[in-house]
Amino acid sequence: MTNDEKAVRAVIENWARAVESGDRKGILANHAEEMLMFDFPDVVRGIKAYDKTWDFFFDETKGPIRYTLRELLVTAGDQVAFATCLVHCDGTSAGALDFRLTTGLKKEAGAWTIVHEHHSVPTIEERFIGPGSK
């Protein structure tokens, strides 16, 4: 693993730990002001709107938050990187869930910074489910 891959991995793992501990400052750390998030239902633009999505996430939690990253795969150059993983989440008002996460990063002033997050739950709409799908 290159140093850049290690650094990107650390940014993402630290972010997930911040989610688990409800550390709102830690969640926002290493994020660009002008970030773009594809959230489960919405397109979210900018760090303020991103911060707000966590109000809903932490509203009426049902117990300790679990936010476990599986199959974290980092592809990093020396200036741009992206990462993919599967997330198992539990403890929120939505109940246990598994979703997919892609993260896009840029090195800014020497530090890896998240400029994009794409969170999605597998669709349950019949019209999108082909014969090869479960």
Add this chain to the structure above:
Amino acid sequence: MTNDEKAVRAVIENWARAVESGDRKGILANHAEEMLMFDFPDVVRGIKAYDKTWDFFFDETKGPIRYTLRELLVTAGDQVAFATCLVHCDGTSAGALDFRLTTGLKKEAGAWTIVHEHHSVPTIEERFIGPGSK
């Protein structure tokens, strides 16, 4: 725009044009054998499984396929890149739809190659829809 940004943009735009014209070879072009796709319902691993998802896409089309990329934003280093856009799609059995697309690329033997695609439709599940969402 750097030459790498231009080249990545061209790969993605050519792919979208291939989708519109039903050019299955063009759709697969510039994709890594070991690619990872987060499809609407499923996690899809490898180019063969990816190819298969297009069988369902092109099954029982209702007219000409529209596959329009909006707000295509490319972040490219000299070895790794990612891109985000909103896609308007029409003409398939699923009817008109708007979804979000994130693409991850690596330069391989000098050519930009797609190693990751994350396609998602905004969720319609009530449990994920916060008060700030529409």
